[in-house]
Amino acid sequence: MAISTKKLTLFYFFSLCVFLTACSSKHAGLVDIDTSKLLNDEAFPSYTNYPIETKKQIYALDNEMNDFVHSSLMHEQDPSKRARLLLKKLFHRSPEDLRYQNGANLTATxxxxxxxxxxxxxTILAYSLANEADLTIKFQEVLIPEYWIREGSYNMLTGHVNLKVVGDSKSPFVVVWNGKETVIDFDPYSVKKHFPKNIISKNRVTAMFYNNKGAQALVRNEFDLAYAYFRASIKQEPDFSPVWGNLGLLYKRIGLQDYAEQSYLASVNYNYKNYNAWNNLAILVTEQERHEEATKIYSYIHKARMENPYYHGLLGDEAFYNGEYKLAINHYKKAKSMLGKEHEFYFGLAKSYYKLGNYKQSEYYLLKAKRYARFKDIEDKYQSKLNLLSRL
Structure with missing residues (x-):
């Protein structure tokens, strides 16, 4: 059997959103799924007790936010300059700069x-403010490679979205200024790498928001709340593949194996390149001793992912989590050799060497991690660890 990660993984769009995964040919059991029969409300009797944010609430502005737009932005006539001004003002409107936090799935307000x-x-916040500022904007899905973060015993697959400014809703400005697009993006790395992009709907982004919230609830073992959010995501965008994969994981957690398998299959029906759902399906069929099916899935996933440095980083995270620090170092070094400016690979090396008692190497890689950090709060986190390490 090919090397594979056996930890359950779920789609968790802390950054902004992509979902790539696959099998070379259709799985032997892959058939058309009647998804209308996969929402099992009776299995989660308390799900209606939870107030789920409405679409309007997710994007709403209050009076202070409206004042911010009209006092800070509307004097600028050029929509391209107004968009850049929005980004600048948004990050520096208070003594403390806007901070990035993985798990903070929040409404615009x-x-x-x-x-x-x-x-x-x-991005939801920027969209709402830009809309109030009479900017015509579109959400873009950025097709970054599969990328994971760890949340306890879960590996969380992430993605990315940004905003493209295409004009001013109240002026004759056109889509392009001086031959260049105006993009509002909170991750400069994705902009520099020029990844492919797809225009996506507001409904899709709303489904992502609900899916994020459901994933967080699932990690906390709040199963009825998780179901409420996954259900809301499906109602918003029924063909959103990642949420079906997460729903399958939820069903598995409560012992509904048949529902779990059908949900995974629904997920890969909507996106046959959903490696994450295939991986969780392989885990399920392995537990049912359907080893031939599992082996085929694992082999293809491994082959498809070998060129992705973040997959090697994931294997490093798995090894570190299991206390296999020398193996973790090998995986992180492989990831680093493929993508030399990713701070998380260096941090993985730093913490692995620390566990092995090699503080000199740990400090060396922490300095590298700090050098390549893309957000100030992450840079500060590495500096605090360096400060602690210097006292040893």
Whole structure:
């Protein structure tokens, strides 16, 4: 059997959103799924007790936010300059700069006032403010490679979205200024790499928001709340592949194996390149001793992912989590050799060497991690660890 990660993984769009995964040919059991029969409300009797944010609430502005737009932005006539001014003002409107936080899945209003958010919530906030500022904008899905973060015993697959400014809703400005697009993006790395992009709907972004919230609830073992959010995501965008994969994981957690398998299959029906759902399906069929099916899935996933440095980083995270620090170092070094400016690979090496008692190497890689950090709060986190390490 090919090397594979056996930890359950779920789609968790802390940054902004992509979902790539696959099998070379259709799985032997892959058939058309009647998804209308896969929402099992009876299995989660308390799900209706939870107030789920409405679409209107997710994107709403309050009076202070409206004042911010009209006092800070509307004097600028050129929509391209107005968009850049929005980004500048948004990050520097208070003594403490806007902070990035993985798990902060917030509405636009919450993100504005808490001055912290993950990338999806920052994009939702920017969308709402830009809309009030008479900018015509579109959401873009950025097709980054599969990328994971760890949340306890889960590996969380992330993605990315940004905003493209295409004009001014109240003026004759056109889509392009001086031959260049105006993009609002909270991750400069994705902009520099020029990844492919797809225009996506507001409904799709809303489904992502609900899926994020459901994933967080699932990690906390709040199963009825998780179901409420996954259900809302499906109602918003029924063909959104990642949420079906997460729903399958939820069903598996409560022992509904048949529902879990059908949900995974629904997920890969909507996106046959959904390696994450295939991986969780392989785990399920392995537990059912359907080893031939599992082996085929694992082999293809491994082959498809070998060129992705973040996959090697994931294997490093798995090894580190299991206390196999020398193996983790090998995986992180492989990832680093493929993508030399990713701070998380260096941090993986730093913490692995620390566990082995090699503080000199740990400090060396922490300095590298700090050098390549893309957000100030992450850079500060590495500096605090360096400060602690210098006292040893």
């Amino acid at each position: 919450q993100a504005f006032h808490q001055n912290t958010a993950n990338c999806l919530s920052l």
